[in-house]
Amino acid sequence: MISVQASKGVARRRIVLLGGPGSGKGTAAAWLAKRLEVPHLSTGDMIRAEVSAGTALGREAxxxxxxxxxxxxxxVLRLVAERLRKGNRDGFVFDGFPRTVAQAEGFDRLLRERATLLDRALHLEISQTSVEARIIGRIGCSGCGKVYHATHLPPREPGVCDACGGALEKRADDRLDVLRARWRIYNSGGPRLVEFYRRQGKLAEIAADVAPERLYAAVWEACAA
Ligand SMILES: [Zn+2]
Structure with a gap:
């Protein structure tokens, strides 16, 4: 069970989420931001917004x-600085930023200039092997689109959709290549970033290979502690 407190009672409101592709950090960040009543900031979204607004920064990106x-x-740091200038210094949940130690150091500088600091870096820990296993086991209904998993969420009768009786088929391999490429990128900076926040004493390690409810409970605990 997730203990629900008023978000005002939570001291930690300036949060970044770290984790490899498929760790669920985007979903967890959205959940946490809502609960903390702070903005969920993703540099990916910020870049897309600048691009579609046609700003100089957007054209460069x-x-x-x-x-x-x-x-x-x-x-990326100029984008984030812009965002902090518009408010948001009192609380945010970032996901997908920082991506490198240089970005993390720059972020600390930006926050210090605004007389504030990062409270916590939550590392959603999951191995590439586990993420791949989830994707590899995915099967989908050719009729209604319902998604199953060979081990985590099997249909009652093998190969047949519980909902509509349609034929189930494996879906995966194209996504696997994309996933592996994203992990290669993540591994080039992610682990060093985790170490950076560990040395700062701001790191909270969270096991991410669990059901969403348990993940959210652990995320919440890490912010309340
Ligand atoms: Zn179906």
Missing amino acids: AGHLAVGRLAPDDL
């Missing part, structure tokens, strides 16, 4: 995205 590169640290 679009140039990198067009060739499949991640936006460079200084550009």
Whole structure:
């Protein structure tokens, strides 16, 4: 059970979420931001907003995205600085930022300039193997689209949809390549970032290979503690 307290009673309201692809950090960040009543900030969304607004920053970012590169640290930090200027210094949940130690150091500087600081870095811990196993086991109904999993959520009768009786088929392999590419990118900076926050004493390790309810409870606890 998740103990529900008023968000005002929670001291930790400036949070970043770390974790590899498939760790569920986007969903957890959205959940946490809602509960804390603070904005859920994703640099991916911020970049897309700048691009569609046609700002100078957006045009610069679009140039990198067009060739499949991640936006460079200084550009990401300028976006974040812009966002902090508009408010948000008293609370936020970031996911997908920071991505590198350089971004984390820059973020600390930006927060200090605004006389505030990061409260917690939550690391949603899950191995690439577990994430792959979840995807590999996924089966979907060709009739109604309902999704099952060979081990976590099997249909009552193998190969047959519980809901509509349609044929179930494996879905996966295309997504697996994409996932592996994203893990390669994550591994180039993610683990060092976790170490960075561990040294600062701000890291909370959270086992992410669990049911959503348990994950949310652990996330909440890490902010309340
Ligand atoms: Zn079905």
